[in-house]
Each structure stands twice: as structure tokens, then as C-alpha cells.
Amino acid sequence: MTNTVESTRAKRIGEISFEDLEQHIEAAQIPTLVMLTAHITGDPKVLKNEWRPAPAVFAPNPLTAQQEAQAREYCLERLAPYLAQQRSWASRPTPELLREISTWLLGADLEDARALAEISFVPNEGDPRAPQWNLDQVDPQSTMNAVVIGSGFSGLLAALRLKQAGIPFSIIEKNFEVGGTWWENTYPDCRTDVPSHIYTYSFWQRDWETHFGRHNRIHEYLHNFAKDNGLLEHLIFGTEVTASIWDEENDSWTLQTRSTAGIEESITARVVVSAVGQLNRPSIPNIEGLESFAGPKIHSAQWDHTVDFTGKKVVVIGTGASALQFAPAVAKDAQQVTIVQRSAPWLMPMPILRQKINPDERWLMENLNQYRAFYRFSLFLPRVIGNLPSATVDPEYPPTEVAVSAANDALRLMLTKYLSDQVQDRPDLLEQIIPNYPPASKRIICDDGTWIKTLKRDNVRLVNEGVSRVDETGIWLGDEYVEADIILFGTGFKAADFLLPMKVEGIGGQDLHEKWGIDASAYLGSTLPDYPNFFCMYGPNTNTVIHGNLVFFLECQANYMIDALKQLAQSGKKSLNLREDVFAEYDKLITTESAKRTWGWSKTKSWYMNAAGRSTIMWPLPARDYFERTAKATISDYVLS
Numbered sequence: 291m292t293n294t295v296e297s298t299r300a301k302r303i304g305e306i307s308f309e310d311l312e313q314h315i316e317a318a319q320i321p322t323l324v325m326l327t328a329h330i331t332g333d334p335k336v337l338k339n340e341w342r343p344a345p346a347v348f349a350p351n352p353l354t355a356q357q358e359a360q361a362r363e364y365c366l367e368r369l370a371p372y373l374a375q376q377r378s379w380a381s382r383p384t385p386e387l388l389r390e391i392s393t394w395l396l397g398a399d400l401e402d403a404r405a406l407a408e409i410s411f412v413p414n415e416g417d418p419r420a421p422q423w424n425l426d427q428v429d430p431q432s433t434m435n436a437v438v439i440g441s442g443f444s445g446l447l448a449a450l451r452l453k454q455a456g457i458p459f460s461i462i463e464k465n466f467e468v469g470g471t472w473w474e475n476t477y478p479d480c481r482t483d484v485p486s487h488i489y490t491y492s493f494w495q496r497d498w499e500t501h502f503g504r505h506n507r508i509h510e511y512l513h514n515f516a517k518d519n520g521l522l523e524h525l526i527f528g529t530e531v532t533a534s535i536w537d538e539e540n541d542s543w544t545l546q547t548r549s550t551a552g553i554e555e556s557i558t559a560r561v562v563v564s565a566v567g568q569l570n571r572p573s574i575p576n577i578e579g580l581e582s583f584a585g586p587k588i589h590s591a592q593w594d595h596t597v598d599f600t601g602k603k604v605v606v607i608g609t610g611a612s613a614l615q616f617a618p619a620v621a622k623d624a625q626q627v628t629i630v631q632r633s634a635p636w637l638m639p640m641p642i643l644r645q646k647i648n649p650d651e652r653w654l655m656e657n658l659n660q661y662r663a664f665y666r667f668s669l670f671l672p673r674v675i676g677n678l679p680s681a682t683v684d685p686e687y688p689p690t691e692v693a694v695s696a697a698n699d700a701l702r703l704m705l706t707k708y709l710s711d712q713v714q715d716r717p718d719l720l721e722q723i724i725p726n727y728p729p730a731s732k733r734i735i736c737d738d739g740t741w742i743k744t745l746k747r748d749n750v751r752l753v754n755e756g757v758s759r760v761d762e763t764g765i766w767l768g769d770e771y772v773e774a775d776i777i778l779f780g781t782g783f784k785a786a787d788f789l790l791p792m793k794v795e796g797i798g799g800q801d802l803h804e805k806w807g808i809d810a811s812a813y814l815g816s817t818l819p820d821y822p823n824f825f826c827m828y829g830p831n832t833n834t835v836i837h838g839n840l841v842f843f844l845e846c847q848a849n850y851m852i853d854a855l856k857q858l859a860q861s862g863k864k865s866l867n868l869r870e871d872v873f874a875e876y877d878k879l880i881t882t883e884s885a886k887r888t889w890g891w892s893k894t895k896s897w898y899m900n901a902a903g904r905s906t907i908m909w910p911l912p913a914r915d916y917f918e919r920t921a922k923a924t925i926s927d928y929v930l931s
Contacts, residue, residue: 306657308373312366314657317650320353320361322665325391327365329383329660330372336365337394343668345397381413381660395671402675402914409917410671414663417493419845421852424456429859436561437462437545439531439792441521442470444827444844445565446512447491449521451848452563457855460557461521462547464530468516469509470567475612477593478619480505483611483643483736487666488673488839491515495662497652501642502736533793534562536822541864541931543823560864561855564789565827568907571784573897575607578759585763589779590616599623602775605765607757609635611735613780618744620778627750628772630757630765633732633894634725639708640736674913676837677701681730681888694728694888701729712742719745722752730835730888732896785907786810786900788830796821797867810906811877813927814920816847817854819873822865822931825851830906831880835889835898838913846920854923858930866928883910 315323321343328336341361344352353361383391385408392407393399412418425432435458438449445461446468452459467473482489486498489508494515499507516522526547533546537558545557572589574580580587586597590612604624606617609631621627655662677697684695693699706724713719723742735741745752755767764773784790788810794802797820805820812818815832816825825847832843858866884890884905889898898907909916 306373308370311369311373311658314650314653315362315366317648318362318654318661319651319665319668320358321395321668322661323365324361325395325668326658326661326664327368328391329387329664331368332387333368334387334390334394336368337390342394342397381416382411382663392671395668396675400675402912403671405914406674406917407671410674411667412492412495412663414495414660419849420493421451421455421856423856425859426456428856429862432859433864434560434855434859435459436563437531437543437557437559438563438565439545440470440565440567440827441465441468441512441516441525442472442565442567442570443512443841444567444847445470445563446516446519446521447844447848448563448565448825448827448851449524450519451852453520453524455852455855457561459524460559461525462529462531462545462557463525463527466527467509467513468522468525469512471569471591472505472508472512474570475505475591475593476595477590477612477616479615479644480590480612481615481644482508483640484839485669487662488670489841491841492666492670492845495666497656498647499652500644500646502640502644531792533795534564534824535793535795536797536824538797541822561823561825563825563827563851564792564829566789566792567828568785568788568833569783571787571790572779573782573784574779575757575781577757580760582762583760583774583777585775585777587777587779589781591783597776599776601625603773604628604776604778605630605757605772605774606778606780608632608780608782610780610782611635611733612782613778614735614737614741616778616780618740621744621747621750625749627747628774629745629750629752630767631722631752631754632756633727634723635732636705636725636729636734637709637737637741638705638734639738641738643736643738644740645738670839670842674837674839674842676834676913678837678887678912681836683886683888683891689728689891691727691892691894694891698728698730698888705729705734709742712739713746716746719752722754727892727894728888731892731894732889732898734836782897785897788826788906794821794824796824808900808902809904810900811873811880813868813873813876814847814850814916815843815909816850817868817928819868819870822867823858825854827851831884831909832916833907834909834913835887838909838916842913843909843916846917850920850923854925854928857923857925861925861930863930865931866925867931868928872927880905880910884908886910 324336324341328334388407392403396403436452438445438461441461441463449461465473481502481504486503528550529547531545532548535544537544543559543562548554572591588594599620600623602624603626604620606613606629680697680701683689687695693702709723744750758766764771800820810830812826812829815829827847887910889908890905898905900906
């Protein structure tokens with residue numbers, strides 16, 4: 291980022307005064323302050339039960355204003371001696387204290403927390419998962435090199451790990467800038483719905499102005515990451531990989547590329563890392579007559595900023611995450627907005643969704659050593675553990691399209707109340723905004739009240755009737771005709787079409803897309819039998835619903851890839867090929883576990899499920915399970931040659 295708050299490193303306790311801390315401490319998050327104080331003093335007695343945060347990730351703050359004031363005063367008193375004596379402290383708590391801190395934060399001594407706490411806490415300047423080896427040291431004669439396809443979150447991370455391991459690499463990017471989806475998506479109010487401090491690499495924390503980063507800030511973060519880590523010089527921009535062909539004779543991949551100028555070339559690499567993402571190919575519904583529409587037709591991922599919505603009649607198709615961000619902005623200018631929804635989304639209350647971070651708290655993050663690390667820890671650990679039980683089917687409940695378990699029903703009741711409370715003055719909207727499927731069957735969208743306020747506008751109309759056809763001047767909703775000047779698509783992406791449109795041929799010329807059909811699968815979302823040295827980042831079944839964190843999963847995948855390449859280099863061999871039996875056993879596990887979750891059980895349509903009714907998108911097990919499976923590559927799972 292470019293602001294001045296980030297320009298200095300976090301200071302040690304002896305470099306700030308008591309008055310400095312007292313001035314800014316009113317903005318401190320109580321859980322963060324309490325955990326930090328326990329760490330500084332080494333005293334777990336600071337972790338008082340009455341100051342514990344709510345057990346649920348999205349639950350309201352249970353502390354009264356008086357309790358918050360008491361907690362701040364108590365912590366400030368215990369920090370004072372460290373200020374007076376110019377003392378500092380270790381960058382991270384002891385394992386024993388960290389366990390006590392985690393237990394306090396979560397309200398229970400959870401097995402998952404014990405497994406994940408150590409990796410969840412990352413000191414401000416730490417990178418504990420950086421490769422501790424170098425290719426030249428492991429195999430000085432190695433001819434290993436790699437090509438990374440894509441330069442979003444996953445591609446840049448993979449590239450950095452390759453660089454740290456001393457493996458020569460190039461990055462091929464179809465756009466003329468890094469950032470992937472955060473370069474391409476620029477629609478109004480485009481932002482992440484994951485808190486900024488955990489929608490970042492754990493080892494590369496930066497200052498954020500808002501709790502949930504806007505697209506331009508996230509792109510700026512990724513650009514600076516690439517620049518500061520020396521990745522830009524490895525990038526080939528404006529070039530798309532059209533095919534990756536395995537050369538059995540030379541144990542290498544031949545990548546066929548085409549530039550935006552139409553120039554076709556071939557590149558050879560021992561290793562290919564596909565980091566093309568899941569949410570990067572817009573999905574536009576096949577509606578009769580759509581091509582005849584005379585006005586602009588705009589997908590959220592291909593926003594046309596030259597279009598003026600002032601005084602226009604606009605149709606918005608879709609009520610997913612993107613539509614809930616751009617539609618309110620469009621409604622402020624348009625004459626009339628008709629919103630067409632297939633099914634209503636469940637909304638999760640998030641009052642700070644569009645709010646800026648208090649400047650005093652940003653000061654604490656920058657100046658009070660490890661405050662930011664504990665703030666991130668307070669966000670990350672509850673979310674990475676998540677609430678998978680509330681998305682788990684209980685056969686004895688019994689499951690229905692209302693709820694699949696008692697825990698799922700409790701979540702449903704909480705979310706229903708949040709929605710119904712907002713339309714007490716508009717009871718006509720109630721039936722339309724309450725979903726008819728169990729929570730977590732599809733994406734739950736964070737909301738600060740903006741969506742329902744938009745639906746209540748005089749110039750906005752919500753309809754549940756599907757678009758049957760389109761003509762030059764409007765759309766048909768069954769028998770009703772609606773005039774339109776502009777059609778906007780908030781219809782998401784072809785998430786299940788992994789790696790398309792790139793052609794991938796493995797051993798024996800086997801086409802990967804023919805092998806997959808519509809049922810993509812990869813071991814740990816990464817490797818496949820008969821496609822040696824080919825790694826996917828953010829591959830099949832590595833997305834999360836209400837458990838886990840995308841960037842955490844990417845860091846796990848990159849760790850697994852680098853460890854596998856290390857062991858390959860140590861072996862003196864040139865390629866590793868996943869065993870078919872290992873893949874088959876894993877694939878069976880994913881299918882079985884997915885059926886136990888709401889998204890695998892419910893019949894509601896969503897991008898979580900493919901046309902065959904199988905989940906190729908979501909990780910169905912606890913995040914801890916993925917972390918442990920990717921902590922180290924089991925080289926016996928592969929055939930080396």
C-alpha cells in the first residue's frame with residue numbers, strides 16, 4: 291500500500307510512551323488487547339472469562355461498555371512496567387501460553403485449535419513456511435524449471451516459493467497486470483467479504499484502511515507483493531497458455547502460448563503450476579433472444595465504466611455476492627431496477643462490512659509490537675476452524691430442505707431473524723428474501739443492511755420469476771414484459787470448468803478435460819495420475835463454505851508443492867506421477883464427505899455443485915485435515931522416473 295502508516299516497522303514497547311499507548315488504546319479490540327497483554331506479561335490470568343469474545347464468528351460483541359473500559363484499564367496497568375523499564379518481549383508466545391490463549395479465544399480447548407494455533411499465529415515479520423532448502427544445494431546438476439500460469443493470489447504465492455527454493459521459473463499472465471480476479475473485477479463497490487487482515491498472505495501483512503478491502507486496494511497489495519519480492523521480472527504479460535503437452539521422452543511439458551498480438555510460441559518446463567483460479571470465466575445464462583437485445587449487456591467481471599445508468603431502466607439477473615455489491619450502487623442512479631433472482635441468498639450480519647478501520651487502531655497495529663499479529667490471530671483462528679457442524683447432515687434429525695440438523699436449524703433461525711427484522715415495514719418482501727434451502731447449501735453473503743435497504747427503494751423491484759426470453763427492448767418474465775435499457779449479469783462464473791480453455795495432455799496423449807468430463811477432481815486439489823509434475827493451485831475441492839480460509843489453503847498447497855519438488859530433486863529423478871490407487875481412495879473420500887454436508891445434500895442449485903450433482907468445488911472436511919495432509923508430501927504416493 292502507499293500510505294504513510296505502513297512506512298515504519300512495528301516499534302518495540304520501549305520505543306513508545308505510556309501516553310502514546312493511553313491515547314490510542316480506546317480503539318483497541320478487546321480480544322486482541324487481552325491476548326497481547328497475556329503474551330507480554332506471560333500471565334494467563336489476564337485471560338478473564340468475562341472478557342472472552344462471543345463463541346460464534348459472526349455473533350455480536352457480548353461485552354458491555356463498562357466491561358470494555360475495565361479490560362482496557364486492566365491491560366494498560368499491566369503494560370505500564372514494560373513501558374517504564376524499556377522492555378520488549380518475544381515475537382511469539384510459548385506453545386503452552388498460545389494454547390491457553392487459543393482456548394480463551396474459542397471458549398474451549400479444541401483439538402483443531404491445538405493443531406492450528408501454531409500456524410495461525412504469525413509474527414509481524416515472520417514467514418515460517420518459507421522453503422528451508424535450495425535446488426543448487428540439493429541437486430547442483432538439476433535441470434528442474436517451472437512455469438506458473440496466472441498471477442493472482444495463488445500464482446504469485448507459488449512463484450515466490452519457487453524463487454525461495456532456487457527453482458528457475460517464469461509466470462505467464464493473460465492480462466497486462468498481476469492480480470487475477472482483483473485486476474479484472476472493477477464493478478461498483480467490488481470488495482472482498484473476508485476481513486482484509488486474513489485475506490492476505492500470513493507472512494506479508496500490510497496496513498489496511500477498511501475492514502474489508504476494496505478491489506483496487508487488494509490489487510495494489512498484490513502488485514506491491516510482486517514488485518517487492520522480485521517477481522515482476524519473471525512475468526510474461528499479455529500471453530495465454532493454449533495447451534500444455536507432456537513430453538514423455540524428455541520428462542517435460544511443452545506449453546503452447548498465444549500473445550494478444552497473435553504471436554504463437556512454445557515454452558518447455560519440467561514443472562507446470564496452474565494458478566488460473568476458479569472464479570475467472572464469466573457465466574452468462576443461455577436465454578432465448580439475448581443476442582438481439584439492443585442495449586448494453588454487462589457481466590460483473592467485465593464491467594463497462596463508460597455506461598451511464600442515470601435515468602435508465604436496468605435489469606439485474608442474479609442475486610449472488612457480486613450483484614449484492616453492484617446493484618445498490620446502480621439503484622442510486624437508475625430510473626428503475628428490476629432484480630431477477632433464482633433463489634434468495636442467506637445473509638450474514640456484518641455491520642463493519644463497508645467501514646473504515648479506526649485510525650487509532652491502525653496506529654496500534656503499526657506501533658505496538660505484535661498487536662497486528664494478535665488482531666489477525668483473533669480473526670483467523672475462529673474462521674479457519676469455522677462451524678462445519680452447522681453444515682453437517684444429521685440423518686436422525688431428519689434433514690429437510692428447511693434444515694439438515696439441529697445446529698443447521700439454529701443457524702437458520704438466527705439468519706432468518708436478521709432478515710425478517712429488516713422488513714417489518716415491508717411484509718410484502720418477507721417471502722421473497724427468506725431462502726427455501728438450508729443455510730450453507732450455497733454461499734452465505736456478508737451484509738451490513740445495504741441489500742434490504744436497496745430492495746425497499748421505490749425504484750427497485752425484486753422478482754422470483756425466471757427470464758424466459760429477451761428481445762431488442764426488454765425481457766419476458768413468464769407472461770410479463772419488462773422494458774430494459776441495460777441488462778446486468780450477476781450470474782457468477784464457470785467455477786466447475788477447471789483449467790478451461792487450456793488444453794492439457796498427459797501421458798499417452800490423454801486429454802484432461804475428456805478424462806474429467808464434468809467431474810473435475812485432483813488429489814488435495816493439486817495433482818493427478820498421468821499428468822506428471824503438474825500442480826494445480828486453488829484446484830478442485832479447495833474452496834471453503836463456513837470453515838477455513840482461501841489464502842490459508844493456498845499456503846498449504848504451495849507448501850505441499852515445494853516439499854514434493856524438494857523430494858523429487860533429492861531423488862535425482864525428473865518426474866513424479868501420482869499413483870492411481872492414491873487418487874481413487876482420495877476421490878472416494880471427497881465424494882463420501884461431501885454428501886454429509888448441506889451443499890452435497892440439498893437439491894438447491896448452486897455453483898457449489900456440477901451438472902452431475904457432485905461437488906467439485908468445496909472442501910468437505912475440517913481445515914485442520916487439509917493442513918495436516920499438505921504439511922509434507924508423501925513421496926511414496928508417487929511414481930518417480
